[in-house]
Amino acid sequence: LVVPDFKDFCNRLQILFNEVKANVSHTAGKNADYIPKLAQISPNYFGMSVCTIDGQRFQLGDANIEFSVQSCCKPLTYCFALEEHGEEKVHKHIGREPSGVAFNSICLNSKDRPHNPMINAGAIMACSLIKPKEPIYERFQYVNEQLSKMSGGLKWGFSNIVYQSEKMHADRNFCLGYMMQGKKAFPPGTNLHDTLDFYFQCCSLETDCNKLAIAGATLANMGECPTTGMKVLKSRTCRDSLSLMYSCGLYDYSGEWAFKVGIPAKSGVSGSIYAVIPDFGCISIYSPPLDSIGNSVRGVEFFTRLVDEFIFHNFDSL
Ligand code: GLN
Numbered sequence: 001l002v003v004p005d006f007k008d009f010c011n012r013l014q015i016l017f018n019e020v021k022a023n024v025s026h027t028a029g030k031n032a033d034y035i036p037k038l039a040q041i042s043p044n045y046f047g048m049s050v051c052t053i054d055g056q057r058f059q060l061g062d063a064n065i066e067f068s069v070q071s072c073c074k075p076l077t078y079c080f081a082l083e084e085h086g087e088e089k090v091h092k093h094i095g096r097e098p099s100g101v102a103f104n105s106i107c108l109n110s111k112d113r114p115h116n117p118m119i120n121a122g123a124i125m126a127c128s129l130i131k132p133k134e135p136i137y138e139r140f141q142y143v144n145e146q147l148s149k150m151s152g153g154l155k156w157g158f159s160n161i162v163y164q165s166e167k168m169h170a171d172r173n174f175c176l177g178y179m180m181q182g183k184k185a186f187p188p189g190t191n192l193h194d195t196l197d198f199y200f201q202c203c204s205l206e207t208d209c210n211k212l213a214i215a216g217a218t219l220a221n222m223g224e225c226p227t228t229g230m231k232v233l234k235s236r237t238c239r240d241s242l243s244l245m246y247s248c249g250l251y252d253y254s255g256e257w258a259f260k261v262g263i264p265a266k267s268g269v270s271g272s273i274y275a276v277i278p279d280f281g282c283i284s285i286y287s288p289p290l291d292s293i294g295n296s297v298r299g300v301e302f303f304t305r306l307v308d309e310f311i312f313h314n315f316d317s318l
Helices: 006-023 069-095 122-129 134-150 160-166 171-182 192-203 209-220 235-248 250-262 296-308
Strands: 047-052 055-061 205-207 265-267 270-277 282-284
Touching: 006 055, 047 134, 047 209, 055 192, 055 209, 069 122, 069 209, 069 235, 069 265, 069 270, 122 134, 122 171, 122 265, 134 192, 134 205, 160 192, 171 192, 171 205, 192 205, 205 209, 205 265, 205 270, 209 235, 209 270, 209 282, 235 250, 250 296, 270 296, 282 296
Parallel strands: none
Antiparallel strands: 047 055, 047 282, 265 270, 270 282
């Protein structure tokens, strides 16, 4: 067993969770409000889920509440692009450096490519690489099925309300798309509007802490889902995605996160963060209020305290 005394581990997680709940008010941050639907969600939701690479699971609070996956999908859609094309081709279109600016910033790197797949421009590019010859419904179905395989067969939902409002408030993403099209950054034959539509659909998928924890544990387990034993991704794909989660997963807090928390992770505007500890598993948090950078306030606090309590930081073993 990866965690021999799982009960004790869970008790310590519970204490941490309660401490964060008691010490960090849900008014310390603010829900995302770039689309009305996210602003309306209760800021009180607070959930946590853990899944180890040998399939031990534990959840706390609102771990079953479904939320919009948003940017937490980015490392996963990047994986699917890698599986299909390999690292070399994918990175002809996307860089591997942190951008140092906000996730939706209107900027490209010095080669006129998106900085990395963990921010909007790079995630739009990754979407353009997933089954590009198929109609969007097939591409969406494929992503949905792969996500489900990564989450132990649990189905992910889809919010049409979020999707519609995403499309209505998409000026920046359209701007990024046109900028990349103008720079001929997309693979030849890419239909920009289809690509953006597919990206909005991926953002509007619905998940919960439990599914995210299992999907993350699949990454931690070199692509084999711990609850079903199904090999979903190549080990190399997981390595690549985790490397960029480590350097770029928390928007323009990524450097601070790598230093302080030292675990590959990804955050999303719904207020979720999942952190993937290789050879251990994944822990996911959901708490909607965000800090000024766009990361869940309680989420960042939870993981900061987690590495004080456990030796999960990448360099703790030194
Ligand atoms: N749908 C959001 C956008 O494209 C996703 C961003 C996020 O979670 N940071 O703006």
